[in-house]
Amino acid sequence: MNSPIIQIENLSIALSGNMILQDVSFSINNGEYVSIIGPNGAGKTTLIKCLAGIYRDWTGDVAIDGKPFAEYSSKALAKLQSYVPQAEGRTNPLTVSEFVAMGRYPHLSAFTTLQATDYAAIDSAIERAGLEAFRHRKMNTLSGGERQMAFIAAALAQGSNILLLDEPSTFLDYRHQARVSTLLKSACRESGITIVAVHHDINTAAACSDRIYALKEGAIAFSGTPAEAANSNVLESIYDTEFRTVPSPGHPLPFVIAGGAL
């Protein structure tokens, strides 16, 4: 359970001449929910994209499940990990179930059709995301929240053990934020899926995570438990702005509010 499934050592990457990440090292254990927080431009999205194999020209050592990243073929990597990009109104003309079915790509070859195991994975992903009523709807007719659930469902249908997400609940209304959090937490706790998620909202990150890493100016600025992160001094050093913590009755963690003067 506590063996590292992702090990990152001295990961550095420059994009169009600017150093975005510099010597980032950390590891993520199997079955953990890890949140990555940090100010805009700290390199959170870049880090997730490096892990997802979208940016390839980084330096350093990354091992997934004990094997160096470069030794995986595209499909082999996709069987181990899936990725949910930032939503930002991305649409396509496929139906929800067609889109979710495309998550099965790494398990198929060019001329095989979907098998019973594929259908089972697709159905289960759609059901877990609560999208049964939207199966036949086209992706470009969905609301932002439903579409985000479909993106997560497609990633779940991929059947991989690691799920990488880039701001899964940003731009969503409160109900969909809650649906996303519940779905991700249940995937982690009940199915043992390792989750690495970039979060903008510290309270969401703290409520879901086992561990939190903060990036600042391309380097790890903090690592610790949610309880350690929900501390105004820690957050002020990460974000360079004032924070307050307010006790949240019935919850173990305090509620974090940015902006001291308000």
Place this chain on the structure above:
Amino acid sequence: MKERLKNRGSDVLVAFSHAETAQRPRDEDVASTKALTPLAILLLLAMATLVFSPLFGMEFIPFSATGQEHKILMDIRIPRVLCAFVAGAMLSLSGMSFQALFRNPLATPFTLGVSSGAALGAAVFIRTGLAFVFLGISGTSLAAFGGALIAVVLVYGLTRIKGGFTTTTLLLAGIAISFFFSSLILLIQYTSGLSHSFRIIQWMMGSLTAADYGKLVNLLPFLGVGAALLLFLHREMNLLMVGEDIAISRGVNVGRVKKLIFLAASLMVGGVVAVCGPIGFVGMMSPHICRLLVGADHRFLTPASFLFGGLFLAICDTLARSLLDTTEIPVGVITALLGGPFFIWLLLSRKNELEL
């Protein structure tokens, strides 16, 4: 014992739920049946076009014709209709693959400057006065393929540097490349003798007048390789249409797939342009209409684009040779007359930048 019974119970449950899954109509299967009807209709229309188009021309020639007329039907009109069909299919398939690759409905061989690239390749070859045949394929075709490939790589590189395949970047890059290549073609024309120059002008208009069985044989290998590659890559094109990052994270070897699509599309554009000259708009209209008919899944879109592109150009060419009593209209003029308004409609009607 109880334990075992319980296990059997859950086994039965699992088996039952599988049976239920198998019986319920799947969305993926519903999509197939929805796509199959228009595909079957397209197939019938395509066959009807191939059978009846040769009859029409400046003069109507019935199947029962004998002598000179029979010879015209067999040796001129039938190969010409076949050439038009194959060329249309190839242009349509290349447009379809460009649209998936650039995630933009306005990406076509014509707008991207790939037709001009192919034309430049062919013009350079005609100018040099060389004539060779490699494995049964004419040098002009190979030169056009080379030109198409260069144009694809250029336009892709340009849009890539600008960061993203937005309509503006794409059209600007395409126009820039088109103009650049067209100027080079003009330069070649200007510096060549009258006979070369006339050959280039005639062929630049896009016409199927010179089509014969030899030209058909020249087209077929380009169609075969290109279409086979695209059929093979249907899942990859679906994923690329959704987004490159999604495709990568689903396990598509995006670098390799893109090269294969570039290769397939350039082969087909080059093959057509060498034989018929740059015929515009087929590659834009046909895949778009097919998307409305069979949906966006490339499993069905590929055969549909093949059939529709083929029958569309065959019909346009039939119109080209029968509309005027005295002379032929270049088929490129007909496709452009139909395509221009369609292009504007597409530009105005799209709600979303990335929506195909």
